[in-house]
Amino acid sequence: MQIDAMVLRNMTNLKNNAYPGRGIVIGKSPDARNLIQIYWIMGRSENSKNRIFARETSGFVKTEVFDKSKAIDSSLTIYYPIKYYKNCHIVTNGNHTDTILDGLKYGETFEQCLKETYYEPDHPHYTPRISGLVNLDDNLYDYQLSIIKRVHGHPESCVRNFHDYTQAIPGRGHCITTYVGDGNPLPSFEGEPLVVELINDIERVAEHYWGILNEENRVALLVKFIDIDSKRAMIKIINKNI
16 A cells, blocks of 8 residues: 555544544654653543643643642543653653653663553553653664553563664655544553654644544543754643633
8 A cells, every 4th residue: 555545544543533642753853853742641530631731941741730620539640641751752641751761771772671561551441551751862763662562462461663764755754643433441542653744844734633533531641742853842732621
């Protein structure tokens, strides 16, 4: 299948998926000037929907409770989806953002940082932990993605899959989500990351992916552009609750 046809199919499937859950996209802008990270959260329960993305002065982004009067258990819903260390830009769907950050500070590789990380303990879904890394100082990889999940529905078994991209394709990215669709339990993502499309303008990227996500279940989305030459980054956030 030609890449353009594959991209069209993947984008259509993502649009038709009522509940892909949390998702990460990493790739390169069509003009090859920026590496791009996209992250979104979705929710079915009132607790999951009661969140926003909030940017801190450090450049980190944190999930926060929107209506504190309705807040309940936040152990798996409040975390930093993106942080950075020097020229390393991390994106994840949980508190393993800090696990990766701490490992990088000690000189560990992406894989080594996650060697003791497991999927989330949210029975019966056991939500996968997904992660991505852009390291502008890495001469081997333009970006990396990972998913850590149970093996074929068996909670006692864990598999850690890593995908290393040595040459980003301008105008294309790779997407990994926590689920392949709605259900109970929610079915975990399967197969290789999906090839998806990217755009040069950060506002248009945000609007494009926000428009693709299911209107009822989408909660928040962020886009991060990382300038390859200047190494500066900018972030765009869309919150359903604001």
